Amino acid sequence: MxxxxxxxxxxxxxxxxxxxxxxxxxxxxxxxxxxxxxxxxxxxxxxxxxxxxxxxxxxxxxxxxxxxxxxxxxxxxxxxxxxxxxxxxxxxxxxxxxxxxxxxxxxxxxxxxxxxxxxxxxxxxxxxxxxxxxxxFAALAAPEPPVSVAYFIWRKPYMAAASGTFIDDMLRRAGFRNVFAHLGRYPEVTPEQLAAAAPERIFLSSEPYPFQDKHLAEFQMLCPTAEIQLVDGELFSWYGSRLRRSAAYFQRLRA
The missing domain is CATH 3.40.50.1980 (Nitrogenase molybdenum iron protein domain)
Structure with missing residues (x-):
């Protein structure tokens, strides 16, 4: 095999x-x-x-x-x-x-x-x-234009999912434009870089770092106009049979 x-x-x-x-x-x-x-x-x-x-x-x-x-x-x-x-x-x-x-x-x-x-x-x-x-996924119609987003997987230091990752592919299919797609894989991101990228939405993943409600205000201070949201990291990064639930979840996120 x-x-x-x-x-x-x-x-x-x-x-x-x-x-x-x-x-x-x-x-x-x-x-x-x-x-x-x-x-x-x-x-x-x-x-x-x-x-x-x-x-x-x-x-x-x-x-x-x-x-x-x-x-x-x-x-x-x-x-x-x-x-x-x-x-x-x-x-x-x-x-x-x-x-x-x-x-x-x-x-x-x-x-x-x-x-x-x-x-x-x-x-x-x-x-x-x-x-x-x-x-x-074929039934998941992407909105035009896509909504800009930053997807964080870690805190202290801040780390985001960028190009070449499965999460980045999921974001694109879900109708989001990754503001850090020009960076490689899982880069460290400074508060200044995040502010300059100015994403419309910021996703804080449930894994590997367990982001919680208490972290929302921290990111809101960095990007006052962005919508900050906790998201289910398993539905963005588990690439097995759990993907059966992902497209419907992405549809709800977009709404």
Whole structure:
């Protein structure tokens, strides 16, 4: 099998002992009806709620407990280029089949869903999920002109989602123009840069930094004319089956 990095991965088909190193892909596996085969997940795999009870928690996305993974005897490990760390992946790949996704836009997310379905023997269900997501986004009519927005993922220092990120692709499809699209990936942004960009709206994501109501006034002082809003980061950045809810959420945000 070929993963999204073009790596050839030898997988015993169908895999029966799967370790998932990425929360959004863990949720996808359960939604594909493969929950009983998922033996290992990360501490951040919060969806579905039973994932961390049904499987062994093998650490975080960037610090694996290799002894726990070894004890699980996985016949497939599923990870992601950005969310996991290269040295950890290389160490696992020396002993187990490790299939990696690489996702920066919706087509790549749909491709990942279909490929995960193929390598796990859940091809038909995965095709249904991918088709449902594709149809929901196709029906999402973007307003003209798009509304300018800044999307923040971190505080102290302020960090925004910029070009080359999955979040940036979601913003564009939702009808927003990212005021930091000229910057690379997840840049630090100064208060002066934010004021100069003058976005019409500012989105404060629920993850990875847990922005809350108490942070709204802080950004309002920096951009007095902007509309400041807390947003569901999972619906902007989880690229698995949760995308089935994203288009409708974006429609409500625009309204």
């Amino acid at each position: 070929i993963d999204q990095l073009g790596r050839r991965v030898a997988i015993l088909f169908p895999p029966q002992r799967i370790v998932s190193l990425v929360p959004s892909q863990t949720e996808l596996l359960f939604d594909l009806g493969l929950g009983e085969r998922v033996v290992g997940v990360t501490k951040f795999c919060i969806h579905p709620p039973e994932a961390r009870q049904a499987a062994t928690v093998i650490g975080g996305t960037k610090n694996f407990d290799f002894d726990k993974i070894t004890a699980l005897k996985p016949d497939l490990i599923i990870g992601n280029k950005e969310e996991n760390y290269q040295t950890g992946i290389e160490q696992l790949a020396a002993h187990y089949p490790v299939w990696l996704s690489d996702i920066s836009d919706l087509p790549q997310a749909l491709d990942m869903i279909r490929r995960v379905g193929f390598i796990t023997g859940a091809e038909e269900k995965a095709e249904q999920v991918a088709d449902e997501i594709a149809a929901s």
